[in-house]
Every structure is written in C-alpha cells, then in structure tokens.
Amino acid sequence: MRSYTAIVERCPDTGFYVGFIPGFPGAHTQAETLDELNQNLREVVEMLLEDGEPILEAEFIGTQNVVVA
Structure with a gap:
C-alpha cells in the first residue's frame, strides 16, 4: 500500500x-466535500497506477508559514 500527500485548496x-x-x-x-475529494483522489491515483508506477516529478517535503511585516 502506498501513501501520497495531497494539497487541498478551496x-x-x-x-x-x-x-x-x-x-x-x-x-x-x-x-464538493473533503470526503468526496479523498475518494476522487484515490480513484484517480488507482487509475494512473494501472499504467505502472510513476516517476514522480517532485517529492513533497512540507509546508512553511512565511511572516512578512
């Protein structure tokens, strides 16, 4: 089982x-909902993996808060 990090915006x-x-x-x-989004993302990834393991173009590292004056 693989795990991927998704970025979610509204x-x-x-x-x-x-x-x-x-x-x-x-x-x-x-x-329309976060639960539906998670299900949709799972379906998309499963479909894409049918073509084989992807060569990821980038690796998610994390997020940072940037404070400006």
Missing part, C-alpha cells in the same frame, strides 16, 4: 475543494 468562485498530489502527473481532482 476554489473561491465555486466553493469546491481542489486536490492534487505534487509531482504526480495527472493526479488532481475536485469535489
């Missing part, structure tokens, strides 16, 4: 949640 125009997996080509989707 679209200000539609209110939909938008998720993507950094560095994983094609691994992105949207949904």
